[in-house]
Amino acid sequence: MTEPASLTPPTLDDLGWDAFFADQLGPEDEGLARGRVSAVHRTRVALLTPSGPLALALPPRLGTGDFAVGDWVLAEPGTGVLRRRLGRRSVLQRRTEGAATLQPAAANIDTLFVVTSCNADFNPARLERYLALANQGDAHPVLLLTKADLADDPARYRREAEALQSGLAVVAVNGRERAAALEALAPWCGPGRTVALVGSSGVGKSTLVNVLAGADAAQQETGDVRESDAKGRHTTTARSLHRMAAGGWVIDTPGMRTLHVSDAAEGIERLFSDITDLAPLCRFRDCTHAHEPGCAVRAAVADGTLDPERLVRWRKLVDENDQNTPAAPRPGSSPAGRGRRR
Ligand SMILES: Nc1nc2c(ncn2[C@@H]2O[C@H](COP(=O)(O)OP(=O)(O)OP(=O)(O)O)[C@@H](O)[C@H]2O)c(=O)[nH]1
Ligand SMILES: [Zn+2]
Numbered sequence: 001m002t003e004p005a006s007l008t009p010p011t012l013d014d015l016g017w018d019a020f021f022a023d024q025l026g027p028e029d030e031g032l033a034r035g036r037v038s039a040v041h042r043t044r045v046a047l048l049t050p051s052g053p054l055a056l057a058l059p060p061r062l063g064t065g066d067f068a069v070g071d072w073v074l075a076e077p078g079t080g081v082l083r084r085r086l087g088r089r090s091v092l093q094r095r096t097e098g099a100a101t102l103q104p105a106a107a108n109i110d111t112l113f114v115v116t117s118c119n120a121d122f123n124p125a126r127l128e129r130y131l132a133l134a135n136q137g138d139a140h141p142v143l144l145l146t147k148a149d150l151a152d153d154p155a156r157y158r159r160e161a162e163a164l165q166s167g168l169a170v171v172a173v174n175g176r177e178r179a180a181a182l183e184a185l186a187p188w189c190g191p192g193r194t195v196a197l198v199g200s201s202g203v204g205k206s207t208l209v210n211v212l213a214g215a216d217a218a219q220q221e222t223g224d225v226r227e228s229d230a231k232g233r234h235t236t237t238a239r240s241l242h243r244m245a246a247g248g249w250v251i252d253t254p255g256m257r258t259l260h261v262s263d264a265a266e267g268i269e270r271l272f273s274d275i276t277d278l279a280p281l282c283r284f285r286d287c288t289h290a291h292e293p294g295c296a297v298r299a300a301v302a303d304g305t306l307d308p309e310r311l312v313r314w315r316k317l318v319d320e321n322d323q324n325t326p327a328a329p330r331p332g333s334s335p336a337g338r339g340r341r342r
Pocket of ligand 1: 147148207
C-alpha cells in the first residue's frame with residue numbers, strides 16, 4: 001500500500017529548491033539541514049525538510065518577524081538550531097501601522113494570485129496596489145476573476161483587468177467547480193512552484209485554497225473557522241504553506257488586505273509602464289504630466305489612447321508611495337536643513 005501523499009516528506013525539489021538557493025551554499029554548509037519555512041507563529045517557526053517537519057530553534061535575539069513563510073533556512077540537523085536564512089528570490093512585504101521597517105509576509109513565491117470577484121469588489125485602484133506589491137517583490141502576478149458566473153457582463157471585468165498592467169494574465173475561475181478550477185490554475189501550481197493569494201474578504205480565496213490544497217489546507221484554518229468569529233475577524237495570525245494537489249505550494253496570506261504602498265517605486269513603474277514609457281517623450285525631463293507643455297502623457301489622454309482615470313490613479317499611488325517611504329538621506333543634506341523654509 002502506498003502512503004498518502006501528505007504523509008510522504010517532500011524532496012528538496014518538491015519543496016522548490018533550485019540553483020538559486022544551491023548557489024548560496026559554501027563548503028562550510030555541508031551537512032546542514034535545508035528547510036523551508038512552513039509556518040510563522042508568534043514565538044515559533046516551523047520548517048519542512050526532506051526528513052520531515054522540524055521546529056526551528058532561534059537564538060534569543062532573533063524574533064520570528066525576520067522570517068516569512070516560504071523562506072529557506074539552514075539549520076543544524078536534529079536540534080534545528082538556525083544557522084542562517086538564505087537570500088530570497090522574491091518577497092511580499094508591507095509596512096504595518098507604526099512599524100519602522102517592512103515586514104515580510106511571504107517569500108520565494110513564483111506567482112501571486114490577485115483575487116477579485118466580478119462585482120462591486122472589483123476596484124482597479126486596489127488591484128493596482130496588489131500588482132505593485134507583486135512587481136516590487138519580484139513575484140509574477142496573475143489576476144483571478146471569481147464569481148464570473150454571477151455577473152451580467154463578465155467580459156467587461158476581463159477587459160478592465162487586462163488593462164491594469166501590460167501582459168497581465170487574467171483567469172476566470174470558480175472555486176465551486178473544482179476540476180475546472182484546478183485545470184485553469186495548473187500552469188502555476190506544478191511541482192516545486194509556490195503561489196500565494198491576496199484579495200479582499202469574501203472574494204473566494206479560502207474556497208480556492210481548499211481546491212488547490214485539498215486536505216492539506218483543511219487541517220488548518222478554513223472559512224468555517226473564520227465565520228464562527230462573530231466580528232468577522234481572523235481567528236489566526238499565522239500564515240502557512242500548504243501542499244497543492246498539483247505538486248506545488250500555496251501560501252494563504254491573511255493580513256495583506258488593507259494595503260498601503262511603500263518602498264514600491266519600481267513596482268509602480270512596471271505596473272504603469274503605459275505611462276512611464278511615455279515620459280521620455282515629454283518635453284521636460286522632470287515632467288509631472290500635470291500642466292507642462294509638450295507632455296506626451298497628457299497627449300495620450302487627449303487622443304484617447306490613455307484612460308484619464310488611470311493617470312489619476314497613477315498619480316495617487318506615486319504620491320502615497322512617496323509619503324509612506326522614508327526618504328533616504330540625501331548626500332550633503334543635514335536633517336536640520338531639510339524642512340527649512342526659504
Ligand atoms: N457563485 C460563486 N460563488 C463563489 C465563487 N467563489 C467563491 N464563492 C463563494 O463566495 C463565498 C466566499 O468565499 P470564501 O472563499 O470564503 O472567500 P474569502 O476570500 O476566503 O473570504 P475571507 O475568508 O473573508 O477572506 C463562499 O460562499 C463561496 O462559496 C464563484 O466563483 N462563484
Ligand atoms: Zn509629461
